[in-house]
Amino acid sequence: MIEKGDLFQIKRDIETCIGEKVQLKANKGRKKTFIREGVLENTYSSIFIVKFENEYEATRRVSYSYTDILTKAVELVVCKDNKRIQVS
Template identity: 35%
Template structure:
């Protein structure tokens, strides 16, 4: 089944407050891997609190659709999207 922005938004909203690990492409040959908690969801983006840096970053749902960012639930390692 092909994912849509709406289904991705709903899935992320269901996991609001969950501990996740993410893997994001950060330019040429650079991959960022961190763990955090999904804090808020908005119509175009969602925010993740990064515990190790005590900061908040945001991702768009398009990042998940295009596979620029991959999210996994932390305890189980199960992919969200």
């Protein structure tokens, strides 16, 4: 069961990492995963935004919910001061 306190803690953890480089691993279904590095751009009441840049210098912003992290559909690893911190 998802508890409001768990979501609040995940949101607080992510808010402290705004502007940091992150590695995001998302489950896209049918045994496909999406692994990219980007920058945690912003947080809102129910979602957070990650900005990705590709080899063509195009910027793409993707939003995920805090529930995605709680249900393990998305894994977020923060690369801070050459250390890797997993948010969960």
